[in-house]
Amino acid sequence: MTKNIYNFKLTEMNGQTIDFNNFRDRVILVVNTASKCGLAGQLKDLEYLYQKYNNDGLVVIGVPSNQFHMELKSNQKTSEYCQLHFGVTFPMSKQAKVNGKDELPLFKYLKNKSNHGKIKFNYTKFLIDREGNLVRRYSPLKAPKKFEQDIINEINNG
Structure with missing residues (x-):
């Protein structure tokens, strides 16, 4: 089992590596996204938080998934859609x-840490948090702006 969040790497839509080791001493928000989901409007809130707090230490990482059959067919279409409709600039x-069987190791780790299955x-x-510890798992219906104070608290703990 991976010991901490800083051992993970993802591949960004543009092919660059998202190396969580680069996010030491930063607050990280990881979200599984889907462009065609009724909750996709949360992308605007996520972008708002990213723009407002990125310079203070917040990193937002979007991880598109078609596991619930609400994502576009290609990475390129997903990237274009998120930028065009929601102004997304945070890493995706x-x-x-x-x-399941082919799940991203990052999500296996996060689910294990949250004890929520x-x-x-x-x-x-x-x-x-800034130390790489899971602070909280939020449900899909919890709008990002509703836990903005939690983000501020973690930023200020640094």
Whole structure:
């Protein structure tokens, strides 16, 4: 089992590596996203938080998944859609599975740390503190702006 969040790497839509080791001493918010989901409007809130707090130490990582059959067919279409409709500038990985046999190791780790079992739907969010510890797992229906104070608290703990 991987010891901490800093051991993980993802591949961004543009092919660059998202290396969590580069996020030491930063607050990280990991979210499984889907462009065609009814909750996709949360992308605007995520972008708002990213823009507002990135310089203070917040990193938002979007992980598109078609596991719930609400994502576009290709990484390129997903990337274009998120940028065009929601103004997303935070890093987005290539599409990945969040449950099951081929699930992303990052999600296996986060689910284990949260003790909440499988991801039930798109927009499950994981807040990680500056030390790399999972602070909280938020349900898909919990809008990102509703836990903005939790993010501020973690930023100020640094």
